[in-house]
Amino acid sequence: MTAIMTSSGARPKSWLKTDTPKDAFQASVQQLYQGWRRFTIHPLGLLGLGIILLLIATAIAAPWLTPYDPAAQDMMGRLQPPSAAHWLGTDEFGRDVFTRVVYGARTTLYIIMLVTIIVAPIGLIIGACAGYLGGWADEVLMRVTDIFLSFPGLVLALGFAAALGPGITNAIIAIALTAWPPMARLARAEALSLRNADFIAAVRLQGASRTRIITRHILPMCLPSVIVRITLNMAGVILTAAGLGFLGLGAQPPMAEWGAMVSTGREYMLDSPWVVAAPGIAIAVVSLAFNLAGDALRDVLDPKGGE
Template sequence: MTTLDTAPSRLSWLTSEAPSGAFQSAAQQFYAGWRRFARHPLGLLGLGLIVLLVLVAIAAPLLTSYDPTIQDMGERLTPPSATHWLGTDEFGRDVFARIVFGARTTLYIIALVTVLVAPIGLLIGACAGYFGGWTDEVLMRITDIFLSFPSLVLALGFAAALGPGITNAVIAISLTAWPPMARLARAETLSLKRADFIAAVRLQGATPARIITRHILPICLPSVIVRVTLNMAGVILTAAGLGFLGLGAQPPLPEWGAMVSSGREFMLDSPWVVASPGIAIALVSLAFNLAGDALRDVLDPRGDS
């Protein structure tokens, strides 16, 4: 009776400790990864700039009292001063306010592109690598068609066909950004599907859909995350290019590429109109590149421990 009475209590103790042990293991892995990431000063610099971008976007109304869309022709092309830290543009709008609120537009594009690109590229590459045969041929030939064009040119074509607007720009960028993810996921899947644990799961009766979603995709995810992070610089530059050509965010919405486009006529006499958004684009692109390089070293299983 004693054994029977104590068995449930022991079982309940084990089940209650399991989530705690899993959380502790995840925390240890995160801490070890953070220590490896912290070995890269440039990676920390990039991460700091990304965090600063997020904070600026969140606190934009608190950082400036100017509305980025209100025009004041009496303050047209005013140089930087204590009143307007980065001067004003050709419509008298505060450049600093437009830079700060433009960070929201940049983050919006980054977030939507990431949400669309990562799952699509990951799923297409995993299916092509796992099934092989005609499935691989069809999916990879479609991928090759997209890769055969420069991403900016292809995004420009899609954006022109869909029409100007930030949503259409996100769709156009996403259509050009998924092929590298698919290629990477396919390469990872080709090496995984011959692994012993995949064969064991297959012998247990697991369906291909379960094998791909439960066993292959989680292993491919770190490599895709690194690739997405490194591609963010290209996404930002492409978005700025579309905005520069008038196919991205439309006025009066503040967007860094559109700011460069509208201010290029005044760049000789009023260089701050172009320099400020140009520096913002360069810094954010550099930040994602630096953070992506460090993240690649952290998530590379073949790296130093």
């Protein structure tokens, strides 16, 4: 057996490996670093990210942040103003408001995580299939999407929640059923722009099936835009969850949930404003944080879209 050798006796450079796992890992790390640098030029985005991280840390460390039980009632100490013992006062049942706001962060994060897990795959798959396949598949999937989009999200969520019954699980399902259509529309637009791309045509000529093209090429290319859209939609998810809780269709007592806290405290708003102010401010701040972080993330993952 002979080997191709150069005049100096060494193998040509074409024999050397140029794409090792180490090189791929270094390229990924470098890409993440460059993305982080683009993110850090947005001070408001950093502020939003900091608030989101604080929400996560609060949800995890809730048992260590307060000595009170969020469900323990003390009728002798009801509607106490903020003090050293109760930083944000107590509610109509004598429960510590700060404790319930902290544990409410757990409920909010739980809703956000499950809605994202449900919505992202549904919207991404439906949109990518509709955009790439076209024809009758596009017509059927998009007409179903249009039916969901024809109703305001909160109204549709209220309808689903009322039909399914009160409870946090049913509220999550109701929110997810109203949150996927915008993701599907966005993924379809991305798939339409990629369907006739040269690299897709090359893969098709190599004999790749439609399923392989969608899963290996279309879906990964649609993912960044969908991630940005999900981040921006988190504010709407939080407000919808709070609205369902306010109307008694979300988390049920004695679970701490910001919307339900506002609902039960509105009767005492004039004499004891802290009962409503604390969860209301929490809803507003966290919703704003996701909007700020989403705007910065859009510039990182889709620089042209932010111009």
